[in-house]
Amino acid sequence: MITVLIIISVLIFIVALLLIDFALGKRNHLKNLRFLDFSRTSGDYELYTSGDPLFKHMFEDIRNANQEINMIFFIVKTDPISQELMSLLKQKAEEGVKVRFMLDRIGSFRITPKVIKDLEQSGIEFSFCAKPKFPYLFYRSQRRNHRKITVIDGDFGYIGGFNVGKEYLGKDAELGNWRDYHLRLTGPVVNDLLTTFFDDWYLATKQNTNPKLPTNTTGNKDIEIVASDGGQLEDAFLTLINEAKEEIFIGTPYFIPSERLFQALLRALERGVDIKVIAPMKADHLLVKEAGIPYMDRLTKAGGEVYLFDMGFYHAKVIIVDKQLCDIGTANFDRRSLFLNKEVNTLIFNPRFVVDLRLAFLRDVQDSQNFKDHAEQHFNFGTKVRIGIAYFFRPLL
The missing domain is CATH 3.30.870.10 (Endonuclease Chain A)
Structure with a gap:
């Protein structure tokens, strides 16, 4: 009986610590919100609702890149589609294309130091973002970078719900066909995606890149990044x-x-x-x-x-x-x-x-x-x- 009471007391104490951590972390978060205030701009867009055509066209744009590739995902795994992406990024880096590759620390937990070393040896600049740390460890472990952004040569931008893994291709036996929405953007709106990426890159690496945004003139449809x-x-x-x-x-x-x-x-x-x-x-x-x-x-x-x-x-x-x-x-x-x-x-x-x-x-x-x-x-x-x-x-x- 005493043992049970001790266990219950310890559990209550742990829960109390987590609640305090969460409350204090939330207060600190709200005091330090980052605002990226974008106005309505213009561009063109193409919608993808399944993974096969999305990754086919994204990988084609990556193969044709000649200046830089900036990419952030919440989840990248080590399965075949993830390996294909990382191999392609390594190939472009070895060709002299500037590649910045950023992943959420918890969402992409499968990416090991060995994988990172292999990426960096090819010339890729890699960083995890949203790393849980003290103080407010529990709160920060819950606060994820859920963004999925790819910008290629400042000309093409991708944004939407797809991460990188077999399930997003409908190859998970339990989940089955995967319905999602992802956009391929062109025109001035791509600059706002690039600005969003570099804000995350600075927070993760403390590298103030001061990117020179390209002059995109194509696309005349109204669009706004939030x-x-x-x-x-x-x-x-x-x-x-x-x-x-x-x-x-x-x-x-x-x-x-x-x-x-x-x-x-x-x-x-x-x-x-x-x-x-x-x-x-x-x-x-x-x-x-x-x-x-x-x-x-x-x-x-x-x-x-x-x-x-x-x-x-x-x-x-x-x-x-x-x-x-x-x-x-x-x-x-x-x-x-x-x-x-x-x-x-x-x-x-x-x-x-x-x-x-x-x-x-x-x-x-x-x-x-x-x-x-x-x-x-x-x-x-x-x-x-x-x-x-x-x-x-x-x-x-």
Whole structure:
């Protein structure tokens, strides 16, 4: 009995330390938010919804690079597609192309010192970013750099939801087909992506590169980069929701909104706005689906529609408003993206593109099941227990 009490006391003490660490770390984070304030600019864009064509075209652009390649990913693994990417980067570095390659320290934990040494010996400048460290070790371990940016010769930029690994090619037996959105950008907007990359590079390496941004003149479609640091994204999403007059379509792998965002969605329903949400039927992380179920249930009871994609795994991050504008990027509709992670999104103000994107969204609705049709299984005893547990972990989900 005494042993049990000691164990319980130790666990309570550890939890208390973690909560204090998180609270103090959050306060420090909010005091030191970095703002990259970009205005609306112009450019062209191409959308990819599956991994094979995306990596085919990205690798082709990398092969054709003759000046520099700047790349950051949340996750790169050591599987064949990851090896292909790193081999290609090594080849370009050996050809004399300047290559900067940056990865999130926890997301890309599989990248070992041996792999890094091999990269650097070929001439690649490599760095991890968002390294957990004291003080606030627990908080900083939760605060990830979730951005995925590739800029090639200052001419082409890639941004979106795809990381690098076999599952993003639909080759994971459990997750199956992978649905995601990624953009290839050209024109002046690429400079803002490059600025975002170099801000992260400076924080990770303390190298103040003062890059000379290229003069991009091609592309005449309105677009805006939104780079968030765990403090600005909620307001950006609120603006989209509050200004909607007809419809809001949200695609996200994790539907765990803040209370402000959720109340804004309910008010939009009261205004007569049509709201549709797509999330995955399968979950790729513990408790993320259970954390979202109460919001899905309340939204559907208020008149919204929630669909669970079951033709594979749904990883797209998109908000479509009134057939006029859309938001595509790295940020999920969850509390981790809103308040912890570094993210980068694009706002596109091109009705023709938005209409096509909307049709793609509705096709995914056809490959989904209505949340209402599975209400019983979402609220069985086992799921209710997991929902209760997930409630306490929402700030980390």
